[in-house]
Amino acid sequence: MKVLFVYPKYPDTYWSFSYAMPFIGKKAAFPPLGLLTVAALIPDSWEMRLIDLNVEGLSDDDLQWADYVFLSAMTVQRESAREVLSRCGALRIKTVAGGPLFSTCHDEFPEVDHLVLGEAEVTLPRFLLDLDQKTPQRLYLPDERPDLSCTPIPRWALIDMRKYASMNIQYSRGCPFDCEFCDITAMFGHNPRTKTTDQVIAELKALHSRGWRGGVFFVDDNFIGDKRKLKNEVLPAMISWMEEHGHPFFFYTEASINLADDPRLLELMVAAGFQEVFIGIETPEPDSLRETGKLQNHDRDLLASVRYIQRAGLQVQGGFIVGFDSDSPAIFDKQIRFIQESGIVTAMVGILMVLRGTKLHSRLASEGRIISTANGNNTDTTLTFAPKMSPQVLIEGYQRLVRTIYSPDYFYERLMTFLKEYRLSGPSPFSTLQWRDIRAFIRSIFFLGILGKERLHYWKVFSWTLLTKPRLLPLTITLTIYGFHFRTVSDQICSPPRSDR
Secondary structure, eight states, X not given: OEEEEEEOOOOSOTTTOTTTHHHHTOSBSSOOHHHHHHHHTSOTTSEEEEEETTTSOOOHHHHHHOSEEEEEOOGGGHHHHHHHHHHHHHTXXXXXXXXXXXXXXXXXXXXXXXXXXXXHHHHHHHHHHHHHTTOOOSEEOOOSOOOGGGOOOOOGGGSOGGGXXXXXXXXXXOOSOOOXXXXXXXXXXXXXXXXXXXXXXHHHHHHHHTTOOEEEEEOOSSTTTTHHHIIIIIHHHHHHHHHHTTOOEEEEEEEOGGGGGOHHHHHHHHHHTEEEEEEEEEOSOHHHHHHTTOTTTTTSOHHHHHHHHHHTTOEEEEEEEEOOTTOOTTHHHHHHHHHHHHTOSSEEEEEOOOOTTSHHHHHHHHTTOBOXXXXXXXXXXXXXXXXXXXXXXXXXXXXXXXXXXXXXXHHHHHHHHHHHHOOOOSSOGGGGOOXXXXXXXXXXXXXXXXXXXXXXXXXXXXXXXXXXXXXXXXXXXXXXHHHHHHHHHHHHHHSOOOOOO
């Protein structure tokens, strides 16, 4: 059997980091971990290829080589996935689809030959068995949640690691919380399921043996869902392995704000090599937090929690949302003020998304407020639901918010706030510099320090860091490049729609 794995293209969003990639000479931020894991579940005797449309093109010859084309996609990749399916249909190539997009919206894709939904460890073996017996069904639905101790190491040989800015690992699935707008618990449940410590170390070894050095993203939606296991088993083992191998990686992940309540967990994460953590702050407005069921954020000093995490040595990246029913037009200035005071340099702000499969979608559908299906892009200003706030006020307020926080004045002021708070620990970043880091530095000088409209801000923060916290200089350069990416995306958000004429 010949199988071609195809990963659809991401549009330009905050998460794509597409405008930052040229600075380091990379094509995409991350490889398609889901497809690489699915590939590891397929018999070794099969011929396999993988094409990631974020790093290379897809020809008709590529498609015609395959007996089956396997696709996996996030919701935001919907348009690209449809294009691939259309091409497969025209060439009469059979398709197999799974992943978050198809698992929640499979009824929207009648052109797919076989839908293997939910977690592949459960549904893919059933499909493969039926395929072997020449009786494949069209729809495979999960009937249980898999034990992740059976999940194989991704088939890394299918990609060229040199094209990516970071590698990735999945340690756990599921989240103990139940935010109304989030589809994680619908897909993976409330009880966090984790891989074993030996599996985590084996995955680090696999990346290391293939020559990878640099960033590794733990893609867990809430890395700290099982704190006890992390503190007692996983992190101590990672610390030992990293020390034995000369700290070849640095890590980042996603977690809930209650990370700030556990000093020991913070200490171990930093010692293991974690440098960044994405946290869903969502909003400083208590009524909106209560409305959406974000109980872990409610009744706490969010600013103090962020500062505590950053002083412990983890850079906080934050997710923010506007458009909750409880939001008034004052929310935009509240968000700007909170983001600036927190020193969250990488602030990903979007209008509330109503994803299928969430409690929010069910509630708004029952109220007759769903306009269309969400495309998964939280920077899109096309409203897919009827908000309580005036749509015009919501869109214009959102555009003003992102335009403000990524203007050079606000961005570099926030960067300085972060640099003054942040405490870097571990090996000197200069000891692990690679050519891509030097390239990024040179390009940042040219495009930001010479040609950029922020050049005065750039040289001010550069000089301050060099004189007062020189060990932070590589991080400072990285964040100025992030700022360029976010500012470019924000300019697109705020630009008027193109005329069809």
